Amino acid sequence: MFKDVTAGIQAEIKQVKPFSSLEEEALLSLQRTADQLQWRIFELLKPYGVSPTQYNALRILRGAKEQGRSCSEIADRMINRDPDVTRLIDRLERRGLVQRAREKKDRRVVTARITSAGLELLKELDRPVEEFNRKMLGHLGEQKLKRLIKLLEVARERAV
Amino acid sequence: MFKDVTAGIQAEIKQVKPFSSLEEEALLSLQRTADQLQWRIFELLKPYGVSPTQYNALRILRGAKEQGRSCSEIADRMINRDPDVTRLIDRLERRGLVQRAREKKDRRVVTARITSAGLELLKELDRPVEEFNRKMLGHLGEQKLKRLIKLLEVARERAV
DNA sequence: TGACATAAGTCGTTATAACGAGTATGTTTA
DNA sequence: TAAACATACTCGTTATAACGACTTATGTCA
Numbered sequence: 403m404f405k406d407v408t409a410g411i412q413a414e415i416k417q418v419k420p421f422s423s424l425e426e427e428a429l430l431s432l433q434r435t436a437d438q439l440q441w442r443i444f445e446l447l448k449p450y451g452v453s454p455t456q457y458n459a460l461r462i463l464r465g466a467k468e469q470g471r472s473c474s475e476i477a478d479r480m481i482n483r484d485p486d487v488t489r490l491i492d493r494l495e496r497r498g499l500v501q502r503a504r505e506k507k508d509r510r511v512v513t514a515r516i517t518s519a520g521l522e523l524l525k526e527l528d529r530p531v532e533e534f535n536r537k538m539l540g541h542l543g544e545q546k547l548k549r550l551i552k553l554l555e556v557a558r559e560r561a562v
Numbered sequence: 563m564f565k566d567v568t569a570g571i572q573a574e575i576k577q578v579k580p581f582s583s584l585e586e587e588a589l590l591s592l593q594r595t596a597d598q599l600q601w602r603i604f605e606l607l608k609p610y611g612v613s614p615t616q617y618n619a620l621r622i623l624r625g626a627k628e629q630g631r632s633c634s635e636i637a638d639r640m641i642n643r644d645p646d647v648t649r650l651i652d653r654l655e656r657r658g659l660v661q662r663a664r665e666k667k668d669r670r671v672v673t674a675r676i677t678s679a680g681l682e683l684l685k686e687l688d689r690p691v692e693e694f695n696r697k698m699l700g701h702l703g704e705q706k707l708k709r710l711i712k713l714l715e716v717a718r719e720r721a722v
Numbered sequence: 723t724g725a726c727a728t729a730a731g732t733c734g735t736t737a738t739a740a741c742g743a744g745t746a747t748g749t750t751t752a
Numbered sequence: 753t754a755a756a757c758a759t760a761c762t763c764g765t766t767a768t769a770a771c772g773a774c775t776t777a778t779g780t781c782a
Contacts, residue, residue, distance in 0.1 A: 410711075410715055411711075411714075411715065414718075415638075415639045415640070415641065416638060416639050417625065417639070418625055419625060422692065423692070423695060423696070424704060424707040424708065424711070425695035425696055425698070425699040425700055425707065426692075426695050427707075427711055428699050428702075428707045428710050428711050428714075429599065429695055429698070429699060430641055431710075431711050431714040431715065432592070432595060432596050432599065432710075432714060433596055433599070433600065433641045433642060434641050434642075434714075434718065435592060435596070435714045435717050435718050435721070436592050436593055436595070436596030436597075437596075437641065437642045437643060438718055438721040438722065439589060439592065439593070439717075439721050440593065441643065441721075442721055453768085455768095465577065465578055465579060472730075472731095473730070473731065474729085474730065474731085478575075478576060479575045479576050479577070480575075481575065481590055481593045481594050481597065482593060482594075482597045483597060483601065484769085485769080485770060485771080486732095486733095486768095486769075486770075486771095487731085488730095488731060488732055488733080489732090489733085489768085489769090490768095492732095493767095493768090508729095508730085508777075508778075509776080509777060509778090510729065510730045510731070510776070510777045510778070511729095511730065511731085511777095512730080512731065512732095532582065532583070532586075535583060535585035535586050535589055536583070536585055537720060538585070538589070538717075538720050538721055539585040539588050539589060539717060539720075540585055541716070541719065541720060542588075542713070542716055542717065544584060546713060546716065547584040547585065547587075547588050548584065549709065549713060550588050550591075550592075550710075550713045550714075550717065551570075551571075551584070551587055551588050551591050553702070553706060553709060553710045553713065554571075554588075554591040554592060554595045554710075555570055555571065555591065556701070556702055556706065557595050557599075557698075557699060557702065557710065558574075558594065558595050558598055559701065560697060560698050560699075560701060561595070561598040561599050561601075561602055561698055562598065613738085615738095632760075632761090633760070633761060634759085634760065634761085644739080645739080645740060645741080646738095646739075646740075646741095646762095646763095647761085648760095648761060648762055648763080649738085649739090649762090649763085650738095653737095653738090668747075668748070668759090668760085669746080669747060669748085669760095670746070670747045670748070670759060670760040670761070671747095671759095671760065671761085672760075672761065672762095
């Protein structure tokens with residue numbers, strides 16, 4: 403609907419009263435934007451049988467190569483924080499996408515590594531994901547993207 | 563950590579490889595910012611026994627006054643889309659925060675209305691929420707907030 | 723060294739989310 | 753007007769998220 407696009411978030415969520423502050427409007431815009439994009443990502447990944455969280459974990463492990471990552475290292479690197487990495491890895495292991503091994507040096511630590519099946523899945527997804535990114539945000543152009551990234555960085559300052 | 567604040571999202575999620583595109587960086591920044599803020603909201607609301615989704619629904623119903631809203635109207639107005647408004651309202655009803663009534667005109671429709679207990683809870687939350695908004699995003703200032711809101715609006719264009 | 727604290731994961735449990743089928747009501751059409 | 757379709761919601765089921773208690777392994781320090 404074109405109306406939605408031009409009239410701002412207030413029209414999108416059919417709000418009657420104006421926002422009480424710019425801060426509130428920004429916060430709600432942020433939540434809605436993220437939710438909509440997350441939903442699209444979810445749909446993109448669905449045919450491949452992985453959730454956005456799982457995809458995120460797999461990409462972290464691809465970046466780590468043979469070295470792998472411990473559960474807490476994975477947790478640190480997640481985009482959306484997950485309080486139970488154990489079960490996240492459980493599910494990926496059950497699908498044969500990652501492997502687990504207990505560390506000899508520090509036997510508390512369990513290191514997860516991506517398997518060749520996991521790598522293959524990611525490889526299959528690289529193109530669609532890249533296309534998705536362009537399709538969703540490419541129309542902003544370089545300048546606006548950079549500005550958005552900067553503004554979001556400032557927006558996170560107080561939220562840590 | 564100050565480092566995190568200045569070094570951008572790449573340092574925050576301890577990423578080794580650079581982002582493959584600005585679009586990807588923007589998307590991940592957006593997800594992370596929203597997640598962090600959502601987490602803080604979650605914590606803010608926890609002592610009051612409501613989730614962000616429930617809070618959102620209550621505010622929608624406060625805006626609707628005595629007229630109330632049907633389940634599908636609520637769904638349309640949610641910031642984070644919820645596929646099962648029935649159960650969302652169930653939970654709020656069980657806590658006495660909303661009431662349900664079947665419409666006489668169209669007996670398919672169930673209208674939810676906020677109760678005085680619900681209004682009181684929201685009233686209690688108004689101040690803390692407003693303070694939260696200012697605390698989280700106030701440091702951006704008017705100009706940056708407006709720019710952010712505009713950019714997010716553009717970012718949502720293709721995600722609908 | 724032994725007591726204590728901390729760290730890293732695991733797992734039981736409860737709550738919530740997601741999916742889809744089912745029910746009742748209302749609208750449209752042949 | 754009966755059949756077909758559409759709408760609004762409900763609910764059973766399965767999967768995932770959230771909360772904490774628990775286990776095991778390392779560090780710290782008197």
